[in-house]
Amino acid sequence: MTDAKKQAALDYHAFPIPGKLSVELTKPTATARDLSLAYSPGVAEPVREIAADPENAYRYTGKGNLVAVISDGTAILGLGNLGPLASKPVMEGKGVLFKRFAGINSVDIEVNAESPQAFIDTVARIADTWGGINLEDIKAPECFEIEQALVERCNIPVFHDDQHGTAIVTAAGMLNALDIAGKSLDTARIVCLGAGAAAIACMKLLVACGARPENLVMLDRKGVIHSGREDLNPHKAMFAVDTDKRTLDDAIDGADVFVGLSGPGLMTADHIRKMAPNPVVFACTNPDPEIHPDLAREVRPDVIMATGRSDYPNQVNNVLGFPFIFRGALDVRATRINEAMKVAAVHALKDLAREPVPQEVLDAYEKDEMSFGREYIIPTPVDVRLLDRVTSAVAQAAVDSGVARKPYPSHYPLKNVEDVYGQV
Ligand SMILES: O=C([O-])CC(=O)C(=O)O
Ligand SMILES: [Mg+2]
16 A cells, blocks of 8 residues: 555544444433433333243344454454454454445454454453354464354354355355356365465365365465375365375476465565466555455456456455354244355345446446456445345355255345344
8 A cells, every 4th residue: 555545544444533333322311201211211121021031022122133353363354463452453454344235233343362262262251242243363273172162062153254254245246257267166176275274275165166176276275285284284284185286386387376375475476377278366464465356357358257346346355254144044044044045145146246237336447338257257245235135045045054044034135234123
């Protein structure tokens, strides 16, 4: 970023008041009567109701539309382990997106935990407060153990966004990109640079969607993950292949697909030059991708390129997933976000990209034309149809797969965030 853009980002966060979120009141508080209902003595009535039946928390408090965004700051974007407090702007940012795109209230919680178990215990102890828990920017491999333990201990959806949100959006974009390239997932040769939470989840989901494990080479900081390595945790070992390739330079030769979830600038012009015709390059590290899209296009005019950023075409970023996935899960009071719900989200996103783009989206992106193709493989976050399509698909999948505690919402389809409470 230029110095001017860096300053603009700091000013955005600092002025006119610090931070990006605030709390608003939903009930009148003007009179003594109002206050006697909101607080003592009236507040005792919902207390008694909830004590008698915890389900009443959904009726008398904000629980059902409230998601905690929780991090320990160990893997903030692609910036690394900068500690819990430094993750707060990102967690507030997730709250902004929850509210803006799906009408969901959220609170960010940054946990200073000395161990994964301490983090798990902290989150489990406060879990009942929320309708759902979005785990964010927690490093691998600890994130796998943390998520699994919390899914088991909580009866509300717990979702590690960097794994599943990123994987869902990546899979949707990848299916479309390969289609445009005239290729298919089951024959594509895939290189994944990075072996962290997002990389592992993305590759698992691509395999579930049809990619062949033997066509997939994953690299961590030490190079290609191959079957001769003895330093692999079980999550990486799942992707070990029998190969004599050792470096990115070896692996990228003739590859159809590059997925980067690693660090800035790690893909060079020489790497992309060696890829097969119509290469698909998802350089998704935030904020600075593995290769700058301008450089990629200059070297490979035939590239189909995506990044995680808002300022270039094809933003493959979990913002297209988590707001709507939680919306659907909350609205049917799902106990978890299962594979069927994730796959439903993939297809809803993939299919929406093939429909004509509404004028509001063109206006927001200052474009005269956007249509399914190299520069538009996935919907944009400002597309209000996401709130209908992804949310409905996730809610339906939750009902069909038996994890919903309420029926498919009668107030669906949602046309905009004002609709999210239905008829009140
Ligand atoms: O925050 C974003 O832009 C996407 C994300 O979750 C990450 O990079 O960790
Ligand atoms: Mg993240």
